[in-house]
Amino acid sequence: MIEQPYQYRRRELVEPDWTRFPGWAGVTEADWASAQWQRVNCVKNVKQLRAVLGDRLHDSFYEDLESDIAHSATMSMLLPPQMLNTMVPAVEETAPGSWTDAFYADPVRRYMLPVASDRRSDWPSHPFAARDSLHEHDMWAVEGLTHRYPTKVLAELLSTCPQYCGHCTRMDLVGNSTPTVDKRRLSLKPVDRQTAILDYLQAHPGVRDVVVSGGDVANLPWKQLERFL
Helix, strand or coil: CCCCCCCCCCCCCCCCCHHHCHHHCCCCHHHHCCHHHHHHCCECCHHHHHHHHCCCCCHHHHHHHHHHHHHCCCCCCCECHHHHHCCCCCCCCCCCCHHHHHHHHCHHHHHHCCCHHHCCCCCCCCCCCCCCCCCCHHHEEECCEEEEECCEEEEECCCCCCCCCCCCCCCCCCCCCCCCCCCCCCCCCHHHHHHHHHHHHHHCCCCCEEEEECCCHHHCCHHHHHHHC
8 A cells, every 4th residue: 555655734825914014004905906006016125125024024134135136136126915925924923033033934035035145155156057047048039039949939028027036047138137137128119029029930830839928928918918829
């Protein structure tokens, strides 16, 4: 009889109470569920993060974050409220600094909001590490269209996302420039870029698989997406 060697812990997936954060104490359920409200109230800098979290975190965390932004960050900060609310869903406040310790340890925070102390300077970088590690730009057939495999292409229709992951593999193109990374810019107008991509695809009938990406197509107006598809 085969037995499962590890018993996974299961818990109900429930949205943590966003009003636990001082900056969202008065946010209604209707506002929280609104995609428009979520976009408008994205956290884009340390000042806004402080306004949301209040005195939950020690000043040392914000200093750690500011140091990373100034010296190491490859992505600018863009954090929707819902994503921020998934961090530290529950805290046992057993001692001063419990919130700060839990925030440092949270895996979502490590990915979305990296700080300087997360980065291990004593560990060498991968020898092939590069700002465009997948060489997507080198393989552009036309602007925004990576043709790496004979029958498959990647169409990057835009260079923005609803949120910016701290360790994005497309950091060469996606998002605003940071003190350490001057981002590549798409030069064509969206309609001209899409037309150039479609012209290339029509001229290469061997392509049968088109991955539509970006950035994130969630930021692409529906009419533009429908036209392209």
